[in-house]
Amino acid sequence: MTSLSTGTRREQNKRATKQAIVDAVAQLLRQGADSALTAHQIADAAGISRRTLFNYFPTVDAIYSYPLHQVLDSMVESMGMASNSIPLLESIIQALKSDEVTQQLGQVAHFGAYVIGNEANGCITANVNEWQQATMDVLEKLGHRYPQADSFSIRVLTHALLGAGQAAFDEWMEHIPANQNQSMDISPELLATFHTLVTKAMHTLELGFNHFPLTNTCTSTSKDI
Numbered sequence: 001m002t003s004l005s006t007g008t009r010r011e012q013n014k015r016a017t018k019q020a021i022v023d024a025v026a027q028l029l030r031q032g033a034d035s036a037l038t039a040h041q042i043a044d045a046a047g048i049s050r051r052t053l054f055n056y057f058p059t060v061d062a063i064y065s066y067p068l069h070q071v072l073d074s075m076v077e078s079m080g081m082a083s084n085s086i087p088l089l090e091s092i093i094q095a096l097k098s099d100e101v102t103q104q105l106g107q108v109a110h111f112g113a114y115v116i117g118n119e120a121n122g123c124i125t126a127n128v129n130e131w132q133q134a135t136m137d138v139l140e141k142l143g144h145r146y147p148q149a150d151s152f153s154i155r156v157l158t159h160a161l162l163g164a165g166q167a168a169f170d171e172w173m174e175h176i177p178a179n180q181n182q183s184m185d186i187s188p189e190l191l192a193t194f195h196t197l198v199t200k201a202m203h204t205l206e207l208g209f210n211h212f213p214l215t216n217t218c219t220s221t222s223k224d225i
Contacts (some may be wrong), residue, residue: 018056021046022066026107029114036060036118064115065130067107072134074101075161076141089206092161098201109194110186112169113176135162164201172197 024046028037039060043053057063079088079097086094095101135158142154172194176186 012057017048018066021048021053021056022063022107025063026110029110061130064111065134067111068130068134069137070104071108072099072138072162073141074098074104076138076145079142082143087106087206089202093199093202093206096195096202102195105195105198106188106191109169109172109191113173113186116173131162135159138162161202162204164205165198168194168197168201 021042025042028041028045037060039050039053042060043050046053057066074095075092078091081091096105122123138161140156142149142152143156146154167207169185172190174192175193
């Protein structure tokens with residue numbers, strides 16, 4: 001799994017600075033930012049210059065999506081540990097248990113709630129683009145990790161994973177009290193709930209849908225389909 005203990009010293013320092021910027025944004029949100037955060041606010045909170053901020057992130061919106069990219073990187077890397085004894089989805093579920101990924105998932109939830117709450121400021125449009133970029137990144141990384149797999153299977157797996165994560169987030173948003181969503185001081189218990197939902201989503205993919213409780217409430221024929 002990717003961590004600050006891997007890579008060159010320069011890469012470690014770059015990741016540490018990026019994480020410090022992300023942590024500064026999280027702290028600003030907990031303090032009750034009631035409008036879209038500016039680059040100046042974030043840079044001041046992180047103890048860096050505005051120029052340095054943009055050396056690490058091309059836009060402010062890219063900061064909000066960074067934890068998502070981290071989680072996806074961890075998931076893709078965990079797949080490399082899959083084997084006959086550890087199936088693919090199980091390797092992802094195991095990766096979700098690490099403290100590092102748990103923290104990243106908390107920031108994914110926190111920033112996602114903020115983006116939803118600031119729809120009027122254009123955050124959603126910008127982060128839809130980031131989500132699409134994340135999809136392309138995962139497709140590319142899985143293609144490199146599994147060169148023998150056909151591209152369609154990789155595409156289906158990628159969208160299944162991202163779709164399951166989106167379903168977990170949508171479900172989680174319904175757990176947030178309106179007043180807490182507004183203040184962005186989201187409790188650790190709610191963040192833990194998101195972690196549980198993401199894990200449950202991965203378990204659902206692992207089990208498949210053959211067990212899905214289908215119940216016919218009306219009579220239909222092949223002509224109706």
